[in-house]
Amino acid sequence: MDLYLPVANLSVNALVIILLGGGVGLLSGMFGVGGGFLTTPLLIFYGIPPTVAAASAATQVTGASVSGTLAYLERDGVDLRMGTVLVAGGLIGSLVGAGLFELLTAWGQIDTVISILYVVLLGSVGTIMGREAWASLRAMRAGMPPPPRKRRHHPMVANLPLRWRFYRSGLYISPLAPLLLGMGVGVLTMLLGVGGGFIMVPAMVYLLGMGTQVVVGTSLFQILFVTIATTMVHSMTTGAVDIVLAGLLLLGSVIGAQVGARFAQSVRPEYLRLLLAGIVLLVALRMGVDLFIRPEEIYTVQ
């Protein structure tokens, strides 16, 4: 079933896009991630222009994170104060990202930067996640309790001036730390079309030392608002959000997410994390290899 995308200016097979959204949704339901890090590269592989892919993927992540955010809010699993600081940082970050986007586009380096960022981020996150899941699996097999995590924030964070109390997270730290973290993730959301949960969650745990019961909820809260902001900024600057493309992705992903969430309850979380790490590393590898082999198109028009 061919469908014309009015902003991307090309026609795609609607079924393929819905299935793609469904697959990503399945993963996001299983692992509690937005899945933008998969949507954007897959859309680019399919032939959608990178800008349109990143912008529309961000819109899709909004839909993927709304129900999760509401669920965590109901269960009091969100540190609203921390979330607000993160969102504020994210808003600044998305504006910085918009500026960077324009600059890199003018230089003609946006595609390369997007690819390199993906390889570095996904590569390192995938490696960390995989190693950890592997270690806890081995401990489980040996019948030992999983190695306990030490909960402390990074010394760099402790050295920042100004301190606020974040009761739900159990922290007394400078708000500049989450502000900067939010900013960094906001830039990535704008450039890569990712929610940034795969960076946010480890950063919250290892850099800020937040209590685990509010980490996922607060991360979802931040992702929801920052992807909304990103959609708005993209609409008003690059004009690259394709609402038809986003709609197709959403149709697949919201259904996939529900199925995935059900499936996740019946599988051990260690296996899930190992699987996710594998997928993340595969995407990173594919993008990394693409950087080094001769591209199909030497010439591009802008």
Place this chain on the structure above:
Amino acid sequence: MIRAYALLLWLAATLLPLGAAQAADPRLVPDVSNRAIDIQYSFTGEELLLFGAILYPGQRLPDDRADIVVVLKGPVRPIVLREKQRVAGIWVNASSIRLRTSPGFYAIGSSRPIDELVDERTAAIFELGLRNLSMSPTGFSQAKKLERFENGLIDLYRRLGLFYEDPSAVEIREGVLYRARIPVPARVPVGNYRAETYLISKGRVIAVASRDVEIRKAGFERFVALAAQRHGFLYGLSAVLLSLTFGYGASAIFRRR
């Protein structure tokens, strides 16, 4: 009064010889199968039929065969063309040129290969053939580099279906009726197109005629594209609302089960 008569007389004197000359040369009556191509949800490209008649004065066919060249040309726009090169192992955009008047679409069909019909100079004057498009590069660059980039662009657009060349696209029936099919791909840029027909005999262009074709987005697609361009804020807001509705709706439906 006298003045008006003088004017009429003068007009007649100047126009008559011209009319006579026109009468001696053949005339083209061109048309296209579709004056306005609408891009809508299921648009996967279209085939445009360029056809028409050659009217010879006195309805007498000349002894030697005349040829027809049809050109469908899209709106020109300024572009930046970038070239990837290997830098420190990875492929990055390393070099670029600006072209002020690059057509977003150009298709040429003829009854015989262009180089058999006219000499290079004539082909260049009438911009017949992909190599003869004048794209107005700006800034100083070496002729070699320019040629390399132009070849790159032609190759790229050819594979996208945006440039098209077929030396046997035109079929001429009994020397007076011609027709040619030009494929228009889905990624065709919108705008005002010109369908031009050239009648060529003995290396000379003896008649030219053209028709306008409009390619536009229509209906919902037009509405969306315009909204994205002109009302970024409202467009973004609707995209956000759409995704919120989808996300919330799905979880509400699944929870009820």
